Amino acid sequence: MQKYETVIGLEIHAELCTESKLFCHCAYTFGAAANDCTCPICLGMPGTLPVINKNAVAFAVRAGLAMDCDITSYSKFDRKNYFYPDLPKNYQISQYDLPLCQNGQVTFDFNGERRTVALRRIHLEEDTGKSVHAEVTGDATRSFMDFNRAGVPLLEIVSEPEIHSPEEAIAYCRAVKEILEYIGVSDCNMEEGSLRCEPNLSLRPMGSQQLGTRTEIKNKNSFQELLDAMQYEVQRQARILDEGGEVIQETLLFDASTGKTAAMRGKEEADDYRYFPEPDLVHVQINADWLTEIQPTLPELPAARRERFIADYSISAENAEFLTATRHLADFFDEAVQCGSEPTACANWIMGDVSRLLNAAEMDIQDAKVTPAHLSELIQLINDATISGKIAKSVLDDAFETGKMPKDIVKEKGLSQITDTSEIEAIVLQVVEAHPGPAQDYRDGKKKAIGFLVGQVMRATRGKANPQLVNQILTRVLSEE
Amino acid sequence: MPHYELTAHALHEKLKARDITAVELTESVYSRVAAVEPHVKGYLTLTRERALQQASAADAGFQKGDEMPSLAGIPIAIKDVICTKGVRTTCASKILSNFVPPYDATVMEKLHQQGIVMLGKTNMDEFAMGSSTENSAYQVTHNPWALETIPGGSSGGSAAVVAADAAVCSLGSDTGGSIRQPAALCGVVGMKPTYGRVSRYGLIAFASSLDQIGPFSKDVTDCALLLNAICGRDAMDSTSVDVPVPDFTKSLINDVKGLKIGVPKEYFAQGLEAEVSDTVHAAIAVLESLGASVEEISLPHTEYAIATYYIIAPAEASANLARYDGVRYGYRTENPSDLLTMYKKTRSEGFGQEVKRRIMLGTFALSAGYQDAYYKKAQKARTLIKSDFDAAFQEVDVIATPTSPTPAFKIGERTADPLQMYLSDVMTTPASHAGLPGISIPCGFVKRGLPVGLQLLAAPFAEERLLRVAYTFEQNTEHHRQKPNLRVEL
Numbered sequence: 001m002q003k004y005e006t007v008i009g010l011e012i013h014a015e016l017c018t019e020s021k022l023f024c025h026c027a028y029t030f031g032a033a034a035n036d037c038t039c040p041i042c043l044g045m046p047g048t049l050p051v052i053n054k055n056a057v058a059f060a061v062r063a064g065l066a067m068d069c070d071i072t073s074y075s076k077f078d079r080k081n082y083f084y085p086d087l088p089k090n091y092q093i094s095q096y097d098l099p100l101c102q103n104g105q106v107t108f109d110f111n112g113e114r115r116t117v118a119l120r121r122i123h124l125e126e127d128t129g130k131s132v133h134a135e136v137t138g139d140a141t142r143s144f145m146d147f148n149r150a151g152v153p154l155l156e157i158v159s160e161p162e163i164h165s166p167e168e169a170i171a172y173c174r175a176v177k178e179i180l181e182y183i184g185v186s187d188c189n190m191e192e193g194s195l196r197c198e199p200n201l202s203l204r205p206m207g208s209q210q211l212g213t214r215t216e217i218k219n220k221n222s223f224q225e226l227l228d229a230m231q232y233e234v235q236r237q238a239r240i241l242d243e244g245g246e247v248i249q250e251t252l253l254f255d256a257s258t259g260k261t262a263a264m265r266g267k268e269e270a271d272d273y274r275y276f277p278e279p280d281l282v283h284v285q286i287n288a289d290w291l292t293e294i295q296p297t298l299p300e301l302p303a304a305r306r307e308r309f310i311a312d313y314s315i316s317a318e319n320a321e322f323l324t325a326t327r328h329l330a331d332f333f334d335e336a337v338q339c340g341s342e343p344t345a346c347a348n349w350i351m352g353d354v355s356r357l358l359n360a361a362e363m364d365i366q367d368a369k370v371t372p373a374h375l376s377e378l379i380q381l382i383n384d385a386t387i388s389g390k391i392a393k394s395v396l397d398d399a400f401e402t403g404k405m406p407k408d409i410v411k412e413k414g415l416s417q418i419t420d421t422s423e424i425e426a427i428v429l430q431v432v433e434a435h436p437g438p439a440q441d442y443r444d445g446k447k448k449a450i451g452f453l454v455g456q457v458m459r460a461t462r463g464k465a466n467p468q469l470v471n472q473i474l475t476r477v478l479s480e481e
Numbered sequence: 482m483p484h485y486e487l488t489a490h491a492l493h494e495k496l497k498a499r500d501i502t503a504v505e506l507t508e509s510v511y512s513r514v515a516a517v518e519p520h521v522k523g524y525l526t527l528t529r530e531r532a533l534q535q536a537s538a539a540d541a542g543f544q545k546g547d548e549m550p551s552l553a554g555i556p557i558a559i560k561d562v563i564c565t566k567g568v569r570t571t572c573a574s575k576i577l578s579n580f581v582p583p584y585d586a587t588v589m590e591k592l593h594q595q596g597i598v599m600l601g602k603t604n605m606d607e608f609a610m611g612s613s614t615e616n617s618a619y620q621v622t623h624n625p626w627a628l629e630t631i632p633g634g635s636s637g638g639s640a641a642v643v644a645a646d647a648a649v650c651s652l653g654s655d656t657g658g659s660i661r662q663p664a665a666l667c668g669v670v671g672m673k674p675t676y677g678r679v680s681r682y683g684l685i686a687f688a689s690s691l692d693q694i695g696p697f698s699k700d701v702t703d704c705a706l707l708l709n710a711i712c713g714r715d716a717m718d719s720t721s722v723d724v725p726v727p728d729f730t731k732s733l734i735n736d737v738k739g740l741k742i743g744v745p746k747e748y749f750a751q752g753l754e755a756e757v758s759d760t761v762h763a764a765i766a767v768l769e770s771l772g773a774s775v776e777e778i779s780l781p782h783t784e785y786a787i788a789t790y791y792i793i794a795p796a797e798a799s800a801n802l803a804r805y806d807g808v809r810y811g812y813r814t815e816n817p818s819d820l821l822t823m824y825k826k827t828r829s830e831g832f833g834q835e836v837k838r839r840i841m842l843g844t845f846a847l848s849a850g851y852q853d854a855y856y857k858k859a860q861k862a863r864t865l866i867k868s869d870f871d872a873a874f875q876e877v878d879v880i881a882t883p884t885s886p887t888p889a890f891k892i893g894e895r896t897a898d899p900l901q902m903y904l905s906d907v908m909t910t911p912a913s914h915a916g917l918p919g920i921s922i923p924c925g926f927v928k929r930g931l932p933v934g935l936q937l938l939a940a941p942f943a944e945e946r947l948l949r950v951a952y953t954f955e956q957n958t959e960h961h962r963q964k965p966n967l968r969v970e971l
Binding site for chain 2: 040043044045046047048049050051052079081083085088089090091145272274276279280281282
């Protein structure tokens with residue numbers, strides 16, 4: 001039996017993809033030249049003042065509504081004071097005691113079970129800049145600052161500590177990421193740092209109600225690293241407790257190259273951020289009318305969509321999971337079905353050939369030339385026996401490349417199936433005559449030999465003969481002789 | 482009378498009539514600056530070349546016969562806490578000794594739209610922290626009425642240059658009395674508008690919830706003209722308030738009949754110099770004789786104003802001044818060995834003693850374990866002080882008090898005793914807590930020849946009422962016409 005229960009809570013930071021920063025008009029672009037996306041306000045120059053970006057508040061409210069939060073009608077911003085070179089004012093404008101959203105929840109499937117994790121709060125704050133260290137110049141004593149990211153709106157989503165394994169924590173993070181992407185408030189790109197998941201993790205003896213001492217883990221750029229870090233930390237803490245030691249409350253950095261966590265440089269003293277209300281901003285009042293305006297603009301969330309796909313389209317749970325991986329993919333599927341195609345066929349094409357083409361081109365579905373209308377038309381052409389499934393694959397390849405409609409491709413290239421039995425019969429007779437060996441094999445009872453002959457007929461018609469007709473006619477011709 | 486002695490409204494008539502040009506006027510004021518500055522030391526930076534260009538531009542407008550704004554071509558001095566694009570802005574601190582803002586404060590944009598001539602930047606207490614202008618990292622400014630005394634503070638430079646006719650008028654900033662107190666001590670008119678009336682964008686922050694920009698002038702009419710130019714909601718400052726800005730010159734009415742003036746007994750208590758008390762009572766009597774009714778009122782929480790102020794203002798300052806770290810602009814210590822050393826040395830070397838004292842006070846007041854006892858308690862006291870005024874303005878239209886408990890004191894007299902210095906603000910901080918508009922006008926002199934100021938306070942956004950009372954007083958007295966006897970060689 002397991003000796004300890006793992007307890008994990010998560011702080012997730014997501015950069016909001018608003019057009020401008022939280023308190024100034026600067027637009028932020030990842031990868032822009034250092035300090036190109038800055039102005040006196042986000043650089044914290046003397047005398048400048050912040051003004052709240054209403055759209056950022058709207059994005060936070062969307063996230064709050066999508067995660068079942070209570071939206072606070074009266075909210076405010078506070079100053080969180082600490083010195084760090086990437087923080088232009090040496091205080092961060094954040095939210096302390098009156099966050100925009102409280103008491104939410106996120107539901108997701110984990111190990112075949114439905115799990116719900118409660119959220120403590122979601123608040124809005126400004127992101128910091130970035131230090132650029134010595135490798136740029138080769139002089140190890142110098143650091144440079146890039147403030148492009150400083151002031152970008154950041155959503156902080158704080159869960160209750162009620163997740164019980166690293167794997168479950170990952171499932172939770174994926175669910176949050178999915179929601180944020182679905183509602184269009186963040187692109188959640190972990191490698192670019194627009195989504196940062198910071199777990200706090202502790203162990204306690206099985207059955208205990210009291211929380212153990214926790215550690216926080218920072219610095220992970222992928223779910224794999226996050227998982228590795230948490231798994232390592234569970235083992236590390238278990239070892240300490242087994243040996244009768246005490247876990248120290250501290251912030252740890254995960255080093256992906258060694259697979260280990262280590263305490264952040266320097267001893268952490270008790271943080272005192274000296275929070276106090278931001279006097280340069282007025283409080284935020286969110287009236288019910290505005291909420292009623294925002295609510296209907298929320299899309300169907302991934303969990304609800306999966307359930308609908310399963311119930312209405314008879315799609316398997318596994319396939320529904322695949323099809324809702326991104327909002328765009330699910331939209332594509334939904335639209336293709338609405339164009340009149342049979343859902344299972346749509347799903348198979350999307351998960352099969354469409355995905356194959358996307359992967360090969362390293363492309364997302366929303367950027368592809370193939371649209372739901374293309375797919376729907378393609379399936380229609382198969383259903384009415386205009387083309388075979390095999391020809392359809394090449395038509396899709398072509399459409400993917402050129403964006404042309406399948407009907408036009410079939411017409412241009414003369415790909416319609418030959419369904420004229422006399423025409424097929426003439427070719428069949430030629431093939432049987434040209435290949436007496438396999439024909440004799442078939443007659444001698446080696447039924448498999450027909451495959452070769454079918455292949456030869458298809459080859460002669462460049463794939464356009466209706467395969468079923470070819471089979472029928474071949475069988476008849478061979479048994480007649 | 483030389484041009485530099487005139488008011489803006491008198492000069493506007495002369496400019497309009499082409500009796501003088503703005504360039505002549507600017508030269509006239511700079512000649513006065515050259516004569517008095519060695520004694521007064523009110524300016525940190527003079528911008529003569531720019532000023533003459535601005536004057537020429539104004540002259541071109543007058544020449545064409547355009548309808549010119551009232552302040553076009555008027556030479557104005559700006560406190561060095563207000564950001565001026567392309568002109569060094571130091572806050573009288575070493576830490577901003579090399580800081581040239583790439584932007585103008587909103588008030589500067591507004592003044593430039595009027596076509597003003599900016600003379601230069603005036604001395605102040607470092608980061609507006611002080612009541613004597615002695616906390617400047619650069620120089621001590623002298624009161625033109627008695628050069629051995631201080632001009633008040635923190636806007637001491639802006640007050641002194643107007644008193645010395647080294648500027649026609651000026652802008653200052655008031656956090657706990659930094660316009661009103663130096664106006665009183667230098668015998669000029671100074672107004673702190675309602676919090677939110679004037680944009681703070683580009684005003685280098687001391688205490689954000691209290692700071693407000695306002696004018697110094699030689700009379701109440703000029704005060705109204707400057708208010709017309711600088712007031713109004715600004716999208717760049719969330720705390721600026723969207724209320725209509727009236728034409729303040731319409732309030733220049735010589736009549737206070739039926740007006741109720743409240744005189745708070747708490748302001749005439751211990752610490753108030755007897756001659757100041759007498760002078761202010763006499764001034765109130767003048768208003769009464771002109772038809773106002775006067776009644777004693779009580780503002781019971783007045784005694785907590787100073788203590789409350791010296792918690793809230795430093796608390797906000799401790800965060801506002803954190804950005805001066807040597808990373809992006811301003812002073813940085815030479816060759817620091819590491820980041821922490823850079824922070825420590827930059828700030829130790831860059832800030833003066835009073836600034837450091839307030840940063841420490843404020844940091845302490847916000848610290849875990851102390852925040853409830855200090856910062857939060859002070860916020861509650863602030864609310865009580867504000868309620869006192871709310872109640873009082875149910876009964877009276879205007880409150881009249883001394884602006885400062887004493888006239889100008891000697892340079893160096895209080896520098897060793899910060900608490901004594903803080904008490905200079907005892908009359909002005911209560912209105913700051915409540916965000917009220919307040920004006921200080923010259924109302925007489927003590928026997929040793931130093932000016933005394935009368936402070937008038939009104940409800941939020943009732944600047945018009947203050948102007949009317951102040952104007953009536955001015956029309957019926959001669960105090961504002963007195964000039965300091967600066968024995969300087971011209």
